[in-house]
Amino acid sequence: MTADIAPGRVPPAELAANFADAHPPLSPHEALVEASRCYYCYDAPCVEACPTGIDIPAFIRKIGSNNLRGSALKILEANIFGGSCARVCPTEILCEAACVRTAEEDRPVRIGALQRRATDWLMEHGPSPFAREAATGKRIAVVGAGPAGLACAHRLARYGHAVTVFEARAKPGGLNEYGIAAYKLADDFAQREVEFILAIGGVAVEYGKSLGRDFNLAELRRDYDAVFLGLGLGGARPLGITGETLAGVRDAVDFIAELRQVEDKARLPIGRRVVVIGGGNTAIDAATQSRRLGAEEVTIVYRRGAAEMSATHKEQDWAQMNGVKIRHWAAPLRLLGEGGQVVGIEFTRTRPDRNGRAEPTGETFVLPADMVFKAVGQVFVPDPLRVDGVPALELDNGRIAVDAERRTSLPGVYAGGDCVAGVDLTVVAVQDGKIAAEAIHRALRG
Amino acid sequence: MADLATTFAGIRSPNPFWLASAPPTDKEYNVVRAFEAGWGGVVWKTLGEDPPIVNVASRYGAVSYNGARLAGFNNIELITDRPLQVNLDEIARVKRNWPDRALVVSLMVPCEEPSWKQILARVEDTGCDGVELNFGCPHGMSERNMGSAVGQVPEYVEMVTAWCKHHSKLPVIVKLTPNVTNILAPARAARAGGADAVSLINTVQSITAVDLDRMAPEPVVDGKGTHGGYCGPAVRPIALRMLADIARDEAMQGLPLSGIGGVGGWHDAAEFIALGAGNVQVCTAAMHHGFRIVEDMIDGLSNWMDGKGYRTIVDFRGAAVRNYVHWGDLNLNFRTLAHIDQSLCIRCGLCYIACEDTSHQAIAARREGSARRYEVVEAECVGCNLCAHVCPVDGCITMVPQPASAPTLTWAEHPNNPQRVTETAE
Ligand SMILES: Cc1cc2nc3c(=O)[nH]c(=O)nc-3n(C[C@H](O)[C@H](O)[C@H](O)COP(=O)(O)OP(=O)(O)OC[C@H]3O[C@@H](n4cnc5c(N)ncnc54)[C@H](O)[C@@H]3O)c2cc1C
Ligand SMILES: Cc1cc2nc3c(=O)[nH]c(=O)nc-3n(C[C@H](O)[C@H](O)[C@H](O)COP(=O)(O)O)c2cc1C
Numbered sequence: 001m002t003a004d005i006a007p008g009r010v011p012p013a014e015l016a017a018n019f020a021d022a023h024p025p026l027s028p029h030e031a032l033v034e035a036s037r038c039y040y041c042y043d044a045p046c047v048e049a050c051p052t053g054i055d056i057p058a059f060i061r062k063i064g065s066n067n068l069r070g071s072a073l074k075i076l077e078a079n080i081f082g083g084s085c086a087r088v089c090p091t092e093i094l095c096e097a098a099c100v101r102t103a104e105e106d107r108p109v110r111i112g113a114l115q116r117r118a119t120d121w122l123m124e125h126g127p128s129p130f131a132r133e134a135a136t137g138k139r140i141a142v143v144g145a146g147p148a149g150l151a152c153a154h155r156l157a158r159y160g161h162a163v164t165v166f167e168a169r170a171k172p173g174g175l176n177e178y179g180i181a182a183y184k185l186a187d188d189f190a191q192r193e194v195e196f197i198l199a200i201g202g203v204a205v206e207y208g209k210s211l212g213r214d215f216n217l218a219e220l221r222r223d224y225d226a227v228f229l230g231l232g233l234g235g236a237r238p239l240g241i242t243g244e245t246l247a248g249v250r251d252a253v254d255f256i257a258e259l260r261q262v263e264d265k266a267r268l269p270i271g272r273r274v275v276v277i278g279g280g281n282t283a284i285d286a287a288t289q290s291r292r293l294g295a296e297e298v299t300i301v302y303r304r305g306a307a308e309m310s311a312t313h314k315e316q317d318w319a320q321m322n323g324v325k326i327r328h329w330a331a332p333l334r335l336l337g338e339g340g341q342v343v344g345i346e347f348t349r350t351r352p353d354r355n356g357r358a359e360p361t362g363e364t365f366v367l368p369a370d371m372v373f374k375a376v377g378q379v380f381v382p383d384p385l386r387v388d389g390v391p392a393l394e395l396d397n398g399r400i401a402v403d404a405e406r407r408t409s410l411p412g413v414y415a416g417g418d419c420v421a422g423v424d425l426t427v428v429a430v431q432d433g434k435i436a437a438e439a440i441h442r443a444l445r446g
Numbered sequence: 447m448a449d450l451a452t453t454f455a456g457i458r459s460p461n462p463f464w465l466a467s468a469p470p471t472d473k474e475y476n477v478v479r480a481f482e483a484g485w486g487g488v489v490w491k492t493l494g495e496d497p498p499i500v501n502v503a504s505r506y507g508a509v510s511y512n513g514a515r516l517a518g519f520n521n522i523e524l525i526t527d528r529p530l531q532v533n534l535d536e537i538a539r540v541k542r543n544w545p546d547r548a549l550v551v552s553l554m555v556p557c558e559e560p561s562w563k564q565i566l567a568r569v570e571d572t573g574c575d576g577v578e579l580n581f582g583c584p585h586g587m588s589e590r591n592m593g594s595a596v597g598q599v600p601e602y603v604e605m606v607t608a609w610c611k612h613h614s615k616l617p618v619i620v621k622l623t624p625n626v627t628n629i630l631a632p633a634r635a636a637r638a639g640g641a642d643a644v645s646l647i648n649t650v651q652s653i654t655a656v657d658l659d660r661m662a663p664e665p666v667v668d669g670k671g672t673h674g675g676y677c678g679p680a681v682r683p684i685a686l687r688m689l690a691d692i693a694r695d696e697a698m699q700g701l702p703l704s705g706i707g708g709v710g711g712w713h714d715a716a717e718f719i720a721l722g723a724g725n726v727q728v729c730t731a732a733m734h735h736g737f738r739i740v741e742d743m744i745d746g747l748s749n750w751m752d753g754k755g756y757r758t759i760v761d762f763r764g765a766a767v768r769n770y771v772h773w774g775d776l777n778l779n780f781r782t783l784a785h786i787d788q789s790l791c792i793r794c795g796l797c798y799i800a801c802e803d804t805s806h807q808a809i810a811a812r813r814e815g816s817a818r819r820y821e822v823v824e825a826e827c828v829g830c831n832l833c834a835h836v837c838p839v840d841g842c843i844t845m846v847p848q849p850a851s852a853p854t855l856t857w858a859e860h861p862n863n864p865q866r867v868t869e870t871a872e
């Protein structure tokens with residue numbers, strides 16, 4: 001038995017369509033009609049449900065009055081990544097869940113789609129709308145050009161500080177560029193947005209510069225007035241079973257990163273039968289994109305039930321709509337190989353124990369697989385924080401410990417985004433960067 | 447099954463839904479389609495003397511509200527732009543082919559008796575059921591001393607109506623312009639001139655919108671605009687009030703009234719009829735959706751009448767007139783209080799901010815964590831019902847009448863009224 005792994009399973013036109021904008025923008029008319037559905041609530045619950053606290057009724061009202069510039073500025077004022085958040089936020093558990101129309105008729109105002117209408121308009125109409133205040137002479141180092149780092153950098157630049165961003169990779173954007181599903185941020189949106197954000201000026205980005213390899217935290221503290229760490233999550237959790245080194249077994253995030261970066265998706269090999277282990281966003285995205293590359297049978301296997309999956313219901317539906325099969329209550333036992341190549345994976349059925357956690361029943365089954373993607377969680381890798389081999393920062397539950405102002409245990413060093421505690425979402429990372437920038441600005445102003 | 451047939455100023459029609467004099471009734475082709483769709487009658491697009499007038503392009507302005515089109519509609523069209531004989535021939539043919547439908551001809555000629563005499567004779571020859579005198583067109587024709595230039599001067603209304611009654615045996619309906627301060631003056635003048643009925647309203651003078659790029663009122667005709675006549679749902683409240691003023695006027699009792707202005711469905715029609723209209727005329731709603739809307743008008747009115755036990759239109763015609771009183775006749779001791787049904791409340795906060803900012807601070811906003819709760823502070827509530835109007839959920843905020851705590855008290859008797867009627871001590 002040889003593994004069936006091949007590129008070009010889908011004709012080019014279909015392939016292009018598969019990775020184009022999954023949810024195309026509202027037309028101007030659709031946006032007006034949708035905007036008119038907003039009740040313009042007072043003390044609106046949606047605002048509280050947005051981690052960046054965008055004044056949602058206000059920006060929607062401006063769409064209704066055809067003041068699209070004002071609308072976009074309202075959004076970007078609170079969330080400089082308003083454009084990508086409009087596309088990637090799981091609104092069904094954020095603003096749209098809190099929309100009073102959800103309570104009324106189970107059909108929220110399409111806040112995300114409206115946010116996209118306003119921000120797209122602004123990005124199409126001219127340069128950065130933000131001006132910098134007079135230069136302060138203060139210099140700040142930001143490590144990581146993901147949503148957390150760039151949100152922090154942008155706000156600091158507005159205040160007139162000079163920011164240098166150190167980014168290990170060749171491109172900015174963090175997981176917007178390397179992680180989010182391709183059809184959520186189609187047409188190179190991640191890069192276009194970063195360009196729009198950096199157009200404010202005052203932010204220099206140095207690519208291929210890695211904390212812990214090219215410089216350390218002590219040097220940054222010495223050379224800069226403040227430091228912000230937006231490192232994201234550097235590692236993927238292993239399954240901890242035999243066979244993980246077999247060919248065809250990969251971390252889902254690596255597969256997605258390759259898919260996001262490959263010049264021509266027709267050249268990307270994919271298995272005929274793909275099994276994805278995990279229950280989050282990453283599992284959904286790896287599975288759905290495998291299907292869209294042409295994999296015939298894609299199965300997500302999760303050790304607990306649908307309600308326990310961290311992927312939202314809408315994401316689960318989306319995967320299923322894409323022909324992905326989701327199997328619940330099964331945990332992997334071992335990966336089966338032939339000639340160094342994975343050919344299948346053996347599972348034990350599970351059931352909830354007294355605490356609702358999965359316990360094996362002992363009953364087993366095997367799923368044949370040409371490729372297996374591991375999506376059982378990412379972890380923070382603290383190694384880059386060492387100075388002379390010694391950890392320089394306190395951790396909390398494996399991530400960088402911070403207070404409400406995103407201050408770490410070291411004076412002058414702040415952190416935010418996935419590398420600190422909290423929900424791992426783009427919008428949360430942006431809010432962290434924003435809070436840290438305000439705190440840094442307050443501290444530097446004295 | 448309710449019987450919708452009406453006899454209006456002696457003119458019979460199978461239902462009370464007529465098309466008002468306007469583009470929908472400008473040609474045989476349109477009118478035949480209207481009759482096929484079920485309209486009970488039409489008032490033919492206003493005829494004038496030859497040579498026909500000339501129209502401009504474009505002709506319409508409109509007000510959209512929250513994405514809803516034609517909430518208000520305006521036009522700068524004039525009367526028919528087709529030769530008189532062409533219209534008369536078509537009218538004669540349509541009436542011959544559709545004997546059971548009402549066919550009234552709208553007229554507007556210069557304010558000279560021979561003009562009216564001449565056209566009336568030719569119109570009568572068509573076999574039509576009646577004439578409607580267009581004293582209402584607020585633009586274009588009034589500059590030529592016709593239309594509302596006549597309708598705004600009660601003496602002219604009476605004079606022209608009398609000429610028409612003198613020179614024709616047909617029922618004469620006088621169509622009133624709303625562009626006056628007191629609708630009773632022209633209405634009474636029409637009656638004094640011998641009118642068999644009045645119809646109202648014609649359009650309201652208006653500018654619907656300004657094109658901010660071209661800096662001109664809409665519709666823009668080669669860079670310029672002019673004021674036009676406003677109609678559609680937005681004018682319905684104005685029409686209802688003018689109709690009701692006439693319906694309760696001592697001097698107008700017994701004169702048939704045709705209700706016009708923003709009728710778009712059976713419910714609107716029922717409101718006009720309840721305020722005294724014997725039938726209704728429709729223009730904008732038909733221009734918006736086509737003639738098929740009459741099907742639900744007929745069906746809906748009939749079902750509603752069945753539910754209420756009304757067998758004919760006359761059974762409820764004018765039923766609300768006696769409750770249309772002057773402000774001074776309202777009971778100042780009546781109390782009603784807002785009540786919020788918490789099980790329906792969606793926590794939008796609109797009632798709170800409306801009352802808090804602009805009214806009586808009678809709604810309390812409470813918070814427990816992220817849970818919001820809005821409660822009426824009855825001691826502060828004046829019962830204005832603003833909150834019930836702004837609440838987006840049907841039935842969530844209701845106004846609850848309070849038991850009477852004092853006898854009826856009108857302004858005439860109120861202690862704060864310097865001119866109050868005091869009972870003289872015996
Ligand atoms: C597959 C996948 C799909 C997702 N889908 C969604 C979604 O649909 N919606 C959503 O809201 N969220 C989604 N997320 C989560 C979201 O992408 C993250 O929460 C968000 O990107 C976190 O931003 P960040 O700036 O903290 O980290 P990152 O985006 O990870 O950025 C960190 C940056 O730091 C750089 N860096 C790391 N270490 C160093 C170093 N030592 N020196 C210099 N630079 C360094 C990295 O190269 C990277 O550019 C998804 C995540 C994954 C993995
Ligand atoms: C385009 C247009 C042309 C009209 N032309 C006439 C007319 O020639 N004669 C007339 O008496 N009323 C005319 N009217 C007024 C209508 O008959 C009617 O009184 C008015 O539109 C109010 O009714 P509605 O709200 O149903 O449209 C016209 C209205 C419109 C919109």
Ligand code: SF4
Nearest residue numbers: 801827828830831833
């Ligand atoms: S009825 Fe008027 S005063 Fe009373 S609560 Fe409502 S808005 Fe306030």
